[in-house]
Amino acid sequence: MNTIGWPNFRSLNQEGIVFAIAVVLFVAAAIGLPGFIDPNNLVAIVRSVSVLGILALGMAVVIIGRGIDLSAVAIMAMSVAWYLQLLNSGTPDGLAFAYVLAGVLAIGLLNGFLVAYADVPAIFVTLATGSFVFGYVRSQLITQDAVPVPQGHWVELLGGLRFLDIPIEVFVFAGLAFLFFLFLRYTKWGRYIYFAGDNPAAARNIGIPVRPMLVLRYVLSALVALIAGLLTAASLHSINTRVVNSTLLYDIVLVAVIGGIGLSGGRGGVRNVLVGAALIGILLNAMTIIDIPLLTQNLIKAAILLGAIIVDGIINPRDEQTAQQGDI
Amino acid sequence: MKFIRTLMAAATALAVTAFVAPTFAADDPGPAAYAQALKGKRVMLVPLAMGFDLAQGWAHYLKTEVEAWGGVFETRDPNWVVDAGAQAITDAISSDTRPDVLIIHAPDLNSYSKLMKKAQAAGTYVILVDNPANFPADAFIGSDWDRLGQLEAEAAIKGCGPNSSKKIGLVQGDQANSSSLYQYAGIMKVLDKNPDFKVVAKPDSNWDATASRNVTTTMLQQNPDICSIIDFWDGDATGASAAIRDAKLDGKVFLVTTGGGEKAADCDKLQDGTYGAVVMTDLARQSGDMNAIIKFLLQSGQPAGTSHTYIYTLEKATTKADLKPDSCWDLKALQAQAAAAK
Numbered sequence: 001m002n003t004i005g006w007p008n009f010r011s012l013n014q015e016g017i018v019f020a021i022a023v024v025l026f027v028a029a030a031i032g033l034p035g036f037i038d039p040n041n042l043v044a045i046v047r048s049v050s051v052l053g054i055l056a057l058g059m060a061v062v063i064i065g066r067g068i069d070l071s072a073v074a075i076m077a078m079s080v081a082w083y084l085q086l087l088n089s090g091t092p093d094g095l096a097f098a099y100v101l102a103g104v105l106a107i108g109l110l111n112g113f114l115v116a117y118a119d120v121p122a123i124f125v126t127l128a129t130g131s132f133v134f135g136y137v138r139s140q141l142i143t144q145d146a147v148p149v150p151q152g153h154w155v156e157l158l159g160g161l162r163f164l165d166i167p168i169e170v171f172v173f174a175g176l177a178f179l180f181f182l183f184l185r186y187t188k189w190g191r192y193i194y195f196a197g198d199n200p201a202a203a204r205n206i207g208i209p210v211r212p213m214l215v216l217r218y219v220l221s222a223l224v225a226l227i228a229g230l231l232t233a234a235s236l237h238s239i240n241t242r243v244v245n246s247t248l249l250y251d252i253v254l255v256a257v258i259g260g261i262g263l264s265g266g267r268g269g270v271r272n273v274l275v276g277a278a279l280i281g282i283l284l285n286a287m288t289i290i291d292i293p294l295l296t297q298n299l300i301k302a303a304i305l306l307g308a309i310i311v312d313g314i315i316n317p318r319d320e321q322t323a324q325q326g327d328i
Numbered sequence: 329m330k331f332i333r334t335l336m337a338a339a340t341a342l343a344v345t346a347f348v349a350p351t352f353a354a355d356d357p358g359p360a361a362y363a364q365a366l367k368g369k370r371v372m373l374v375p376l377a378m379g380f381d382l383a384q385g386w387a388h389y390l391k392t393e394v395e396a397w398g399g400v401f402e403t404r405d406p407n408w409v410v411d412a413g414a415q416a417i418t419d420a421i422s423s424d425t426r427p428d429v430l431i432i433h434a435p436d437l438n439s440y441s442k443l444m445k446k447a448q449a450a451g452t453y454v455i456l457v458d459n460p461a462n463f464p465a466d467a468f469i470g471s472d473w474d475r476l477g478q479l480e481a482e483a484a485i486k487g488c489g490p491n492s493s494k495k496i497g498l499v500q501g502d503q504a505n506s507s508s509l510y511q512y513a514g515i516m517k518v519l520d521k522n523p524d525f526k527v528v529a530k531p532d533s534n535w536d537a538t539a540s541r542n543v544t545t546t547m548l549q550q551n552p553d554i555c556s557i558i559d560f561w562d563g564d565a566t567g568a569s570a571a572i573r574d575a576k577l578d579g580k581v582f583l584v585t586t587g588g589g590e591k592a593a594d595c596d597k598l599q600d601g602t603y604g605a606v607v608m609t610d611l612a613r614q615s616g617d618m619n620a621i622i623k624f625l626l627q628s629g630q631p632a633g634t635s636h637t638y639i640y641t642l643e644k645a646t647t648k649a650d651l652k653p654d655s656c657w658d659l660k661a662l663q664a665q666a667a668a669a670k
Contacts, residue, residue, distance in 0.1 A: 146380070235574075236538065
């Protein structure tokens, strides 16, 4: 069947399809849109998806282990809002950060504990803890939606950091992506995540510490959310907790899933996140340059995603062998 | 003589009783009627969310006044969720303690129309604040968004100057909220009269600061010679200002926005040059208008839904040059005051 020069369509998976769409869009935009190919614009594209991508890395690790973390955005916004509120009311920086770090770890541990040891489905646990974090912090710890960064604070300075004229978020995203890649690919616990995600019962039978590892994943995801929140505040000089109500959470899941990380667990990696983030970044940037209204943008975004899923369904049909229990 | 003296005394007594007595015997009927009409009446504010400056300012001024005349003031916090707001209004209408006046900050033109009609049918006066809706409320109090857009456009044109690129970028809110739609219409009216000024891009931020930053970055990337940007709300204009800062165009791009005139959100940012001009709502006066119309409606005796009044708040574009100590109100000070009162 294989002829020289033609890719093997049978071997194309969702990641490949999305990557192809991203490349086509990129080439089309580079030809058709003035200024798109400008290095500064390319940096802006990467930057615009950096925070999204960082959150998606945390989400990816959880999803590969057959879980999901719906509390990520709440942790991201509320931890940083609380931190800034503490600073604004005069708490010493070190102490404030220690409080917040402890809070974030506690929520990560709680998520992990409830999923791993209380056997509550991750989707319910993290939905509940996300609401709890938002409600508690919003009502008890901060006074309003938007909390500004105190003038001259390191978070503000962080936002102004540039290397080679490239914003710091891009390096943090790249650095974290590399660390997650090393973790998933080359560490024992990283490899175990795939086993646990693919078949938790079998993983447990061969002696993998499935439950402690589950807890670790949720703690990782919470810490990643904190980093994403700090970067957001660094760039905007404030954090607005309204973001918890936005579609950001779905966008995170989307970036992971569209890149080809199966919600059923055990499949995918950092590369999938990068491909998903690239598609979203190129798409949003091109549509903004063309000046397409938001409603139409959402329609186009949804249509492309739906198209990718349909093509994947045709090329890689599901059957009794490929489908598995828990496949959403 | 004695008779005359008696007569004079009698006349004096008569005169005294006739002219002075009324002020002693019968009080000014006003306060009693006022108290009778208002005492124990319930006023409820349902804003888009309680967590932002406008709502917190309104709540402060309304609470002070309503409680002063013996009424009950309550708020509900839908936290930007339209359904939660609808639920709050539904519960309020059907509860035993149905509010006599419902002040609603509508999320869009249509969502609450049916509920507001229900409220009026139940006998509750409905006052719309800030965002207009397709519903004949008893009163609308807030900005004339069209006029507000015109003021923004005029400020942008002035900020650009005659020798500039005359390129203006807009960061709209969304395509559903009346404040965004009317603001856009107002801006375009002014720009139509100044045809040498061009809108080079008009993306939406969906009221989100990160989105505002991303679209502004792209906009400045495509048109580095933009002389002014109008962002439709100070809540997300921090994003546009971050993009300008990142592009090292501070001082070159005149950022115009609109807001509730809160000190940290508006005046401080005018002072440090983040914003070039802010069309600010005089929140204390707007709240005063609400208080006045509440008092009027409760005394009027007219059934809810009888009259439809529009009270537009006076808007003004403020720049650093005409910033005064009292240009803004201070949310922190109000919160400290409320905490001290507890």
